Amino acid sequence: MxxxxxxxxxxxxxxxxxxxxxxxxxxxxxxxxxxxxxxxxxxxxxxxxxxxxxxxxxxxxxxxxxxxxxxxxxxxxxxxxxxxxxxxxxxxxxxxxxxxxxxxxxxxxxxxxxxxxxxxxxxxxxxxxxxxxxxxxxxxxxxxxxxxxxxxxxxxxxxxxxxxxxxxxxxxxxxxxxxxxxxxxxxxxxxxxxxxxxxxxxxxxxxxxxxxxxxxxxxxxxxxxxxxxxxxxxxxxxxxxASDRVTCEYRVLQGGQLYQVLVNGDICTIENMTVDEHDPQFIRLKCLFSKAAYAKFQARYSGASKYQISNDS
Missing domain, CATH: 3.40.50.300 (P-loop containing nucleotide triphosphate hydrolases)
Known part of the structure; x- marks a missing residue:
């Protein structure tokens, strides 16, 4: 017992x-x-x-x-x-x-x-x-x-x-x-x-x-x-x-403001980076955004849309 x-x-x-x-x-x-x-x-x-x-x-x-x-x-x-x-x-x-x-x-x-x-x-x-x-x-x-x-x-x-x-x-x-x-x-x-x-x-x-x-x-x-x-x-x-990611591609001037924001900031993930075949001064960036980050990016850099060449959102 x-x-x-x-x-x-x-x-x-x-x-x-x-x-x-x-x-x-x-x-x-x-x-x-x-x-x-x-x-x-x-x-x-x-x-x-x-x-x-x-x-x-x-x-x-x-x-x-x-x-x-x-x-x-x-x-x-x-x-x-x-x-x-x-x-x-x-x-x-x-x-x-x-x-x-x-x-x-x-x-x-x-x-x-x-x-x-x-x-x-x-x-x-x-x-x-x-x-x-x-x-x-x-x-x-x-x-x-x-x-x-x-x-x-x-x-x-x-x-x-x-x-x-x-x-x-x-x-x-x-x-x-x-x-x-x-x-x-x-x-x-x-x-x-x-x-x-x-x-x-x-x-x-x-x-x-x-x-x-x-x-x-x-x-x-x-x-x-x-x-x-x-x-x-x-x-x-x-x-x-599932995570609502947005894929966008931009053609930006190498070393320019938009390039610095996308490449050196933490607003997106760079999936791919290639030199533009027509003008080596420009870089093509394939970027992955969360929907929230993408909305903030568009609001802050409204002129970025003219550099956008594709959007898979």
Whole structure:
């Protein structure tokens, strides 16, 4: 009886301490959110079942060697942000969130969800799923259900990018199975081909049953780099829309006032800069603005419109 009471007290103290830590993290999260809004940088929330490879993905996208993913439950207990740069030179913040699990203790559900509010605030969500895990379909559904319970807008869920990580391990498992079959000699080639085809059908059916849109589904490996270029391309296109970015091209005099404002200021991102083919004194600048920054720029430099040669807003 005494041992039972001791265990109960320990569990109560642990839960109380965890709640206190979550409260501190929530205050920290609100501070980080205010800072992100003030500097107007697009944000991407990376969510997924625990140990799916969220931190590994952020490390691969940001090339931040200081990030050290851990193969354990709740390896990420805090919501952290990490700076990255997209191929078009746009700065982006990746938000590493707490890993999802099934059957969260009732007393911790509210605290757990509080740490995931960044998924609601982010411009875009990347859902990382470990396709090598035998229960990856169940894990995927757990994450989707939790996101829906967070009252995330349906439009944000529809634009969410789902990446099936650790695809290299899936291929390795298939390779290992084939080697075993070859050593066994009990199955002929025809039976082996039928089994492989059946596995492919089951795999595709499982993915289809998960209600994942094909255009938002990518197969990647953070370890080998497979699929990361494609992910960056999809991410960039979606984030430009989700964050209301405006693309404009200007032809300006090199070293002139407008050149200085656009190139040396912080009002926009320069995606591309080329010398004008007709007059080398002029530079063609492809600029990325947030809608708010673009409105301020137009109001302050009303004469800039005559130097504008394209607008993809």
């Amino acid at each position: 005494s041992n039972y009471i001791d265990i109960t007290v320990i569990e109560y103290d642990r839960e109380r301490n965890l709640r206190a830590e979550v409260a501190k993290l929530e205050q920290h999260r609100k501070l980080l959110k205010r800072r992100r809004l003030s500097i107007d940088i697009p944000t991407v929330a990376v969510v997924g079942y625990t140990n799916a490879g969220k931190t590994s993905l952020i490390k691969a996208l940001t090339k931040d060697a200081s990030l050290q993913p851990k193969n354990q439950l709740f390896a990420t207990l805090d919501v952290t942000t990490h700076a990255g740069i997209l191929p078009n030179a746009l700065n982006v913040l990746y938000v590493d969130t707490v890993g999802f699990i099934a059957d969260i203790p009732t007393t911790l559900i509210e605290a757990f969800r509080a740490t995931l509010n960044d998924a609601i605030d982010a411009h875009l969500i990347i859902h990382v799923c470990d396709i090598s895990h035998p229960d990856y379909v169940v894990q995927h559904k757990t994450v989707i259900q939790t996101l829906r319970e967070l009252d995330i807008p349906s439009s944000k869920l529809e634009s969410m990018i789902t990446v099936f990580n650790k695809y290299d391990l899936l291929n390795q498992q298939t390779s290992d199975d084939q080697q075993i079959d070859e050593q066994d000699n009990n199955d002929d080639e025809e039976v082996q081909e039928e089994e492989e085809e059946e596995e492919k059908v089951i795999l595709q059916k499982s993915i289809s049953d998960s209600n994942i849109e094909n255009n938002n589904r990518l197969y990647i490996s953070c370890k080998t780099g497979q699929g990361l270029d494609q992910l960056l391309d999809v991410l960039q296109k979606k984030l430009m829309i």
